[in-house]
Amino acid sequence: MNQTIRTFSIDELNPIITVNLKSENVKNNKQSEENKLKSQYTVLIQQSLLKDLEGYLIEHNKTYKELKLDYLVYYASLLNSLPSQNRSDDESDFYNVSLDSKLLKKIYSGYSKCMDFLKIKGCIKLVTNYSVDKKKCKQYKLADKYVGDQLIEYTITNRNLLKNLNNKIESEKMLYCIRKRPHLIKYFDEWLKIDCEKAEAIISGFLKTNYDKYVSGKHILKEFVNQDWKYSVKHCTDDRLHSSLTRLNKQLRNTVTYKNENLCAVDIKTSQPFFLVVLLIAILKKDRELFEKIGATKVLSDEMIDRLLLFNYDRNNIIEFINIVLNGDFYINFSQSLDIEYNTENKPFRIVVNYENKKRKIINYSKPQRNETYETDREFAKSVIMEILFCSPNHNFIGTKAFKKSFPCVLNIMNFIKKECVELHTLLTNIESHCLLDVVALEFAKKYPDIPIWSIHDALVTTESNINLLKDEVEKGLREITTIKTLENNNIIVKEIW
Incomplete structure (x- = not known):
């Protein structure tokens, strides 16, 4: 092992x-x-x-x-x-x-x-x-x-x-x-x-x-x-x-x-790509108030936001990315752009860096690579996207090549943030936490103080009898914060029955 x-x-x-x-x-x-x-x-x-x-x-x-x-x-x-x-x-x-x-x-x-x-x-x-x-x-x-x-x-x-x-x-x-x-x-x-x-x-x-x-x-x-x-x-x-x-x-x-009542969750499908979309919308609109509304100003300074707003980008390429994320399953869509290998059990796998300490990016040089196996193509693609979000802007692997081919402008913005601003994954999870935990969940708790609510990363949890109400409130709250008007129609926000 x-x-x-x-x-x-x-x-x-x-x-x-x-x-x-x-x-x-x-x-x-x-x-x-x-x-x-x-x-x-x-x-x-x-x-x-x-x-x-x-x-x-x-x-x-x-x-x-x-x-x-x-x-x-x-x-x-x-x-x-x-x-x-x-x-x-x-x-x-x-x-x-x-x-x-x-x-x-x-x-x-x-x-x-x-x-x-x-x-x-x-x-x-x-x-x-x-x-x-x-x-x-x-x-x-x-x-x-x-x-x-x-x-x-x-x-x-x-x-x-x-x-x-x-x-x-x-x-x-x-x-x-x-x-x-x-x-x-x-x-x-x-x-x-x-x-x-x-x-x-x-x-x-x-x-x-x-x-x-x-x-x-x-x-x-x-x-x-x-x-x-x-x-x-x-x-x-x-x-x-x-x-x-x-x-x-x-x-x-x-x-x-x-x-004595089972719990259920309201989950944001493709959470990290979704909150990347939220950030990209603020950039496209050149809307400083939206940066603050989604909590990006907790991480990005005014100078960083100024530079993002002056960034030269292909508007159509960004809109294409936004539409794919909002109107389908982005991971499944992206998996079709990848050359996926399968093992003898017909499960997708790829060779990844074998870290001694992943957070500090310390490689195990005695065995620098290992095979990572996935149950589905979607899980394979999700892993690749997570690596793209977490990796150095200079890291060039099969995932970044495929992403760059489809969304070169989006990748340029991501790399700019990594190089000149903050860690991209830190920015996205902070936007997620602000929107979901500090705004949507808080408003729900104020409006329905006797209904239990908890969080699991990018999901909110309540009892089974209250799950539909929570889903409606999450859709409404995120719609108001992000300015995305079609959340209830595109299966971004889904119920997870435990």
Whole structure:
């Protein structure tokens, strides 16, 4: 299996932070809720690993200075919890995890003794040492003998450890999303439940077939059972709300209910191309007010907007792109422009860069390429479009060549934004978050305060009985913000029945 390496930020390394939002308290007193933070929590650890640690400690503590089981379990559990809180489409991302020693030390000054003990006893492996040049922390992974093992809950009871962990709960960053988007966390309450038996059956099926899904599934199940809701807003990147629902595996969605009613979503099909269209319309109209209305001014300066408005472009080429996105399935349309190869199972595949760390664009030079397989031509095309949006303006591959052939002017604008303004994907996700979460969802919550609403990236979620109402309001709201008048006719906004 190809293995890539992940580096976690300070927010991601913080211990599990839980905010217990009870329905009436959130609705009536947001400020008091900010102070109601749970101080107890459990971690998940492999059953055989815990058993081994208990045995190793008995022998160790007979001769050497005593080590505490809670500390060892906590540090080992990070190799499960951190990847689970930051799910990736690449399952190999689960196996190697970068940990910052400064952050580990904040939890316990003697952290190095714990990490050394875990390494010496063969519980974890050091994959890569700290590198100043590459700005990479030490990278660890669980010993192979524990990968594939059943996870069990372990409750932290050590007072000193709990005290250090609880200091993190006071963090203003963890309360940022409560103040920024209270309407989207209001209904993370006691009525939001999961069918434990049904969910456990699905998760158990992953144990031997897809271990990373098993690990993430066990963590999310624990969150729902304990109602230890987690949410955060990465305002410096995509500005989306990341929550217990966004990390819920799609196969588990039909196990979640609110007041015994199933949930459904209103989704924006081809979301990133759609919000690129929204931006292009503002450029075509040379409409500064529209830039502000869609939230682009949160990311683009006045000078950047001035340069975009002066950009020399082929108006007809942009309009052609807009029409294809708005009047059909853009990914299916674009797939017809690609030379797609198929494997022996007749599934489309392509050769992609094999990254050690995709966010930092660090290539695994021991094996710089890998095959990526897709279920459909549409998924193939979507992956290519995402690479075009995320890649450097100088990156030239089969996707950019096909896109340039069909939409040269659109690609020029995209590359100009990447070179002279900001990361294009950052701009588009910020426009999406502003339009969908900060305007449409907020207006819906004000208009219908007793109807539950949540978000999952580019989708809004509610109960099944309210899905048609939510769809109508999303269409109406986006129509007013974007000035696109035909949203209700072109299947851009669709219902997703869980």
